[in-house]
Amino acid sequence: MYEGIVQDLIDELGRLPGVGPKSAQRIAFHLLSAEPAEVRKLVHAISEVKEKIRFCEVCANVTEDALCRICRDPRRDPSVICVVEEAKDVVAVERTREFRGRYHVLGGAISPIEGIGPDDLRVRELMTRLSDGAVTEIILATDPNLEGEATATYLARLIKPLGLKVTRPASGLPVGGDLEYADEVTLGRAFEGRRLLDV
Amino acid sequence: MHLELLSLTDFRSYSEVEIQLVPGGCAFVGPNGQGKTNLVEAIGYVATLGSHRAAGDAPLVRLGAERATVRAGLVRDDRKALVELEIVPGKSNRARINRADVPRAREVLGLLRTVLFAPEDLAIVKGDPSERRRFLDELLTVQSPRMVAVRSEYDRVLKQRNALLKTAGATVRSGKGDLRTLEIWDSHLASSGADLLAARLRLVAELGPLVEKAYDEVSAGGGAATMNYKCSLGPEAALVPDRDLLSAQLLEAISAARSQELDRGVSLVGPHRDDLVLQLGPLPTRGYASHGESWSYALALRLASYNLLRESGDTGMDPVLILDDVFAELDAERRQRLARLVGTAEQVLITAAVPADVPEELAGARYDVMAGEVRRVV
Ligand SMILES: Nc1ncnc2c1ncn2[C@@H]1O[C@H](COP(=O)(O)OP(=O)(O)OP(=O)(O)O)[C@@H](O)[C@H]1O
Ligand SMILES: [Mg+2]
Numbered sequence A: 001m002y003e004g005i006v007q008d009l010i011d012e013l014g015r016l017p018g019v020g021p022k023s024a025q026r027i028a029f030h031l032l033s034a035e036p037a038e039v040r041k042l043v044h045a046i047s048e049v050k051e052k053i054r055f056c057e058v059c060a061n062v063t064e065d066a067l068c069r070i071c072r073d074p075r076r077d078p079s080v081i082c083v084v085e086e087a088k089d090v091v092a093v094e095r096t097r098e099f100r101g102r103y104h105v106l107g108g109a110i111s112p113i114e115g116i117g118p119d120d121l122r123v124r125e126l127m128t129r130l131s132d133g134a135v136t137e138i139i140l141a142t143d144p145n146l147e148g149e150a151t152a153t154y155l156a157r158l159i160k161p162l163g164l165k166v167t168r169p170a171s172g173l174p175v176g177g178d179l180e181y182a183d184e185v186t187l188g189r190a191f192e193g194r195r196l197l198d199v
Numbered sequence B: 001m002h003l004e005l006l007s008l009t010d011f012r013s014y015s016e017v018e019i020q021l022v023p024g025g026c027a028f029v030g031p032n033g034q035g036k037t038n039l040v041e042a043i044g045y046v047a048t049l050g051s052h053r054a055a056g057d058a059p060l061v062r063l064g065a066e067r068a069t070v071r072a073g074l075v076r077d078d079r080k081a082l083v084e085l086e087i088v089p090g091k092s093n094r095a096r097i098n099r100a101d102v103p104r105a106r107e108v109l110g111l112l113r114t115v116l117f118a119p120e121d122l123a124i125v126k127g128d129p130s131e132r133r134r135f136l137d138e139l140l141t142v143q144s145p146r147m148v149a150v151r152s153e154y155d156r157v158l159k160q161r162n163a164l165l166k167t168a169g170a171t172v173r174s175g176k177g178d179l180r181t182l183e184i185w186d187s188h189l190a191s192s193g194a195d196l197l198a199a200r201l202r203l204v205a206e207l208g209p210l211v212e213k214a215y216d217e218v219s220a221g222g223g224a225a226t227m228n229y230k231c232s233l234g235p236e237a238a239l240v241p242d243r244d245l246l247s248a249q250l251l252e253a254i255s256a257a258r259s260q261e262l263d264r265g266v267s268l269v270g271p272h273r274d275d276l277v278l279q280l281g282p283l284p285t286r287g288y289a290s291h292g293e294s295w296s297y298a299l300a301l302r303l304a305s306y307n308l309l310r311e312s313g314d315t316g317m318d319p320v321l322i323l324d325d326v327f328a329e330l331d332a333e334r335r336q337r338l339a340r341l342v343g344t345a346e347q348v349l350i351t352a353a354v355p356a357d358v359p360e361e362l363a364g365a366r367y368d369v370m371a372g373e374v375r376r377v378v
């Protein structure tokens, strides 16, 4: 244990995802010996995102304005919506350059163990978006793991009565994985070969 | 296949040990508590990534050490492989194959095949149904490492569904719940349950006759040992190992059990509720069989497993047979009989407290095990 505020810093860093106690300590001592200007830049960047970043009113992607870059872009096809779990999955799909439609970020996946049901996700907002008739295809790009599959099946059954085309990226994504970690070639291929969901 | 090298660092009672092994019989001999079972446990760990007697990894690491390392040199036909595992409790294992890191320790599954009989196996015959399900499922994963994924998927579905059932009952009764999410988990349970169930049914059909034969040989005509798969689908269900059929049957049974499941908040249908009923003549072994009969039955289950793997495996993939503390329990005649039965195995590893417990037929190499040291003496 270190004294007071040094230990506080280590504890705070250790709470970040992917940072264990050893790395937290290493980062803390790096910051202690870094140039004050460098540290101020980091502090500034962190408080800027907290102040300025919000969630897009339409799709819940991260944005600095009311609408995200993609929802504002008139060249993006409004008839296709790609449903993903997290905003970071938007980045993953964008990297493939295969998709020219719009997104909908659910904010997670159905997982009773964690107490997450459909009401805790942005499902109602999705259904509202689908009700005006502009959308003709939904791509359910939730993670290729059990919870992602369950969420996709749930949504597919919910959307079925609307008569829209519902597809899922082709298998070939590593099973049990996260969309975010799929490389862009694999993910791009999965989007190209998406299959109709039959539920 | 056989092992030519076992080397341990901070595994159980061993701080450092390296043993050269030979095909045929290898006997580890030494007084109680000297570390004989620890050796064969390490070998079993390389094959299954689990211990046959401890639930977690913590007991496998030597008291006071941070991590344990197990290295095993395998020989299949003329090809060799070196498997290295680092066990750190609470973290995922690290593995190397032929000195190259592999992304997941799971990749070593399937390289070494073992069948291990130990006194703990009495629990398969005398214990709860979960012991017998585990026996079947572990044998399935030795047969086909793909089953590891099938089992863990099923476990995960079951956990999710049970979590939902715990809250769903109240929601449904209060009138505001909807069963749509539950139906999603129903279909996942049915489809991954069908995978597991189909595999178990196929296994039981193959194993049954081999168990009967092995029991007859071990017990010298002690009665007909039979086994029946008892399924949560009910005694009338036609159990054909076809996953589509089983999936449909499971789905139907799940919806029939709906209100009962909502009341009790647990999944009542699926392979996690099944049992393998073992019988001797007309009587079930559980609650009826004598100690000696139960013991012979457990041994017969392992010998049958060995024979099944041997028959169905590729050439050169004969498992390494491990018999921990077996011979002391047998009289002279049965000892001879068992020795002849296993004498054709490519490699048999035996532990015994005294040299006299090792049958003549299997006396290949002998190692003395004493206070964490292993020395080849014959
Ligand atoms: N994690 C550990 N650290 C240190 N010692 C351990 C550890 N786990 C087990 N031991 C010791 O190993 C010994 C047991 O070894 P083992 O079970 O291999 O004995 P054995 O030779 O098979 O004896 P028996 O003939 O009674 O079956 C015990 O003395 C136990 O205290
Ligand atoms: Mg022992």
Ligand SMILES: [Zn+2]
Binding pocket: A056, A057, A058, A059, A060, A061, A067, A068, A069, A070, A071
């Ligand atoms: Zn948006």
